[in-house]
Amino acid sequence: xxxxxxLPFWQEFYVKFYQAFLENDRWLQxxxxxGNTLVITAMALAIGILLGILVAAIRTAHDQQRPGKxxxxxxxxxxxxxxxxxxxxxxxxxxxxxxxxxxxxxxxRENNLIGALTLGINSxxxxxxxxxxxxxxxxxxxxxxxxxxxxxxxxTMTFIVIPQAFKAILPALGNEFIVLLxxxxxITVIGGKELTHAAQAIYGRTWExxxxxxxxxxxxLSLVLLLQWLLGILERRLRQGxxx
Amino acid sequence: MxxxxxxxxxxxxxxxxxxxxxxxxxxDPATDPAAALNLVKPGKLIMSTNAEFPPYENTDDNGNxxxxxxxxxxxxxxxxGLELVIDDMDFDAALLAVQNNKSDIVxxxxxxxxxxxxVMDFSESYATxxxxxxxxxxxxxxxDNLGExxxxxxxxxxxxxxxxxxxxxxxxxxxxxxAYDNGxxxxxxxxxxxxxxxxxxxxxxxxxxxxxxxxxxxxxNWVEESYAIGVDKGNTSLLEAINKALAELIAxxxxxxxxxxxxxxx
Numbered sequence: 001x002x003x004x005x006x007l008p009f010w011q012e013f014y015v016k017f018y019q020a021f022l023e024n025d026r027w028l029q030x031x032x033x034x035g036n037t038l039v040i041t042a043m044a045l046a047i048g049i050l051l052g053i054l055v056a057a058i059r060t061a062h063d064q065q066r067p068g069k070x071x072x073x074x075x076x077x078x079x080x081x082x083x084x085x086x087x088x089x090x091x092x093x094x095x096x097x098x099x100x101x102x103x104x105x106x107x108x109r110e111n112n113l114i115g116a117l118t119l120g121i122n123s124x125x126x127x128x129x130x131x132x133x134x135x136x137x138x139x140x141x142x143x144x145x146x147x148x149x150x151x152x153x154x155x156t157m158t159f160i161v162i163p164q165a166f167k168a169i170l171p172a173l174g175n176e177f178i179v180l181l182x183x184x185x186x187i188t189v190i191g192g193k194e195l196t197h198a199a200q201a202i203y204g205r206t207w208e209x210x211x212x213x214x215x216x217x218x219x220x221l222s223l224v225l226l227l228q229w230l231l232g233i234l235e236r237r238l239r240q241g242x243x244x
Numbered sequence: 245m246x247x248x249x250x251x252x253x254x255x256x257x258x259x260x261x262x263x264x265x266x267x268x269x270x271x272d273p274a275t276d277p278a279a280a281l282n283l284v285k286p287g288k289l290i291m292s293t294n295a296e297f298p299p300y301e302n303t304d305d306n307g308n309x310x311x312x313x314x315x316x317x318x319x320x321x322x323x324x325g326l327e328l329v330i331d332d333m334d335f336d337a338a339l340l341a342v343q344n345n346k347s348d349i350v351x352x353x354x355x356x357x358x359x360x361x362x363v364m365d366f367s368e369s370y371a372t373x374x375x376x377x378x379x380x381x382x383x384x385x386x387x388d389n390l391g392e393x394x395x396x397x398x399x400x401x402x403x404x405x406x407x408x409x410x411x412x413x414x415x416x417x418x419x420x421x422x423a424y425d426n427g428x429x430x431x432x433x434x435x436x437x438x439x440x441x442x443x444x445x446x447x448x449x450x451x452x453x454x455x456x457x458x459x460x461x462x463x464x465n466w467v468e469e470s471y472a473i474g475v476d477k478g479n480t481s482l483l484e485a486i487n488k489a490l491a492e493l494i495a496x497x498x499x500x501x502x503x504x505x506x507x508x509x510x
Contacts, residue, residue, distance in 0.1 A: 106438070107437060
């Protein structure tokens with residue numbers, strides 16, 4: 001490139017796109033970023049769902065005890081869960097990441113894993129409240145019917161309550177998954193290497209921000225569209241037995 | 245009502261076009277040398293910078309801009325008979341300001357690369373920037389085994405760009421380099437043993453080492469690079485004027501005096 005040279009619009013457009021995507025096989029960096037983003041999201045999702053189910057189960061079991069009965073162990077667990085949800089929902093994601101990286105895991109070099117773990121713990125708090133909402137919203141008559149038919153508490157939950165609640169919370173759960181996928185971009189602050197990092201690394205070299213940012217934005221959008229499509233399929237599949 | 249709005253809108257468009265034209269009206273270069281320059285505002289040399297980069301540019305306690313780049317820009321403005329206006333912003337934004345015609349020049353310890361030449365033009369070099377390696381005291385990191393270690397850098401700096409290049413391009417590969425949002429985070433990670441060393445500009449490196457016991461700077465320079473003044477692509481008249489002024493200032497020793505004043509020989 002010669003100093004002082006000006007290019008016609010389309011040529012400049014192409015050159016900048018070339019620079020942002022094709023030169024030195026930079027598209028490979030984006031692809032790697034997509035791969036890392038997906039892996040981190042999957043790990044965070046797994047942690048988030050596990051934590052969410054656990055916390056929601058404890059909180060619901062505590063809140064739905066028969067009047068006059070009070071299990072002290074559940075009381076303690078419920079307290080712990082409430083603190084967890086309050087603290088995680090009450091502090092910014094980015095601050096949590098920085099604390100986990102610089103304070104809690106100050107000796108670890110697994111930036112991506114720390115990021116996934118933090119995102120999972122964060123997502124768990126929100127997922128827990130979504131699941132709890134679903135379980136609590138179901139008519140208590142369903143539980144009573146199950147119990148009076150001779151099913152024990154766990155069986156009633158697994159075969160009667162949870163299948164119905166799951167259907168109701170699916171849209172909200174989908175929301176949370178989408179937010180989680182996009183929140184992976186925050187792990188760049190602790191040196192994580194995912195899709196946003198690829199864009200930052202490339203425009204750090206070229207000093208041309210528009211194309212790398214547009215490229216990653218469209219990649220995030222495609223990932224979310226894919227997720228949305230899968231959730232739509234699941235939702236339709238679950239709705240097959242509905243009378244509405 | 246619609247007609248009035250339509251007329252008002254078309255009037256605005258026409259006036260905008262006229263204003264656009266008037267900016268480009270050439271003035272007679274023979275009468276006034278400064279008028280021949282393609283400037284954002286006539287008579288003013290607007291410089292965008294990121295005043296967080298001592299000793300090249302920073303602010304004193306009263307908010308005044310000080311540093312090597314500031315003084316050199318002032319000297320150039322004096323030569324060209326222009327008034328220097330300094331615009332402080334983020335590093336990225338300082339570079340974009342020139343491309344978007346919000347400022348005439350960018351001086352922020354900017355080094356020239358091929359990629360950057362695509363979007364901007366650069367003057368001759370006026371100073372040399374040095375990147376060094378910070379390590380923990382007693383660590384086994386040397387200039388030669390950096391490729392086997394984890395390196396912390398600041399995102400967007402040439403330290404990051406060179407170090408994360410593939411080994412064929414004299415880098416260490418992306419897997420050995422971590423980019424942090426600022427130099428302080430990189431140094432904190434070094435203190436935590438999350439990276440083995442930090443590559444950063446020499447001047448901030450000395451500050452970090454001074455303030456964090458247990459850190460030291462490796463002997464020797466990791467890389468030396470030339471700083472230049474950036475102007476909008478295609479603004480040849482301004483570039484030539486700056487190069488001419490800069491050559492005179494280098495020849496009569498002004499530039500060297502300014503640099504010596506800010507960087508103590510050690």
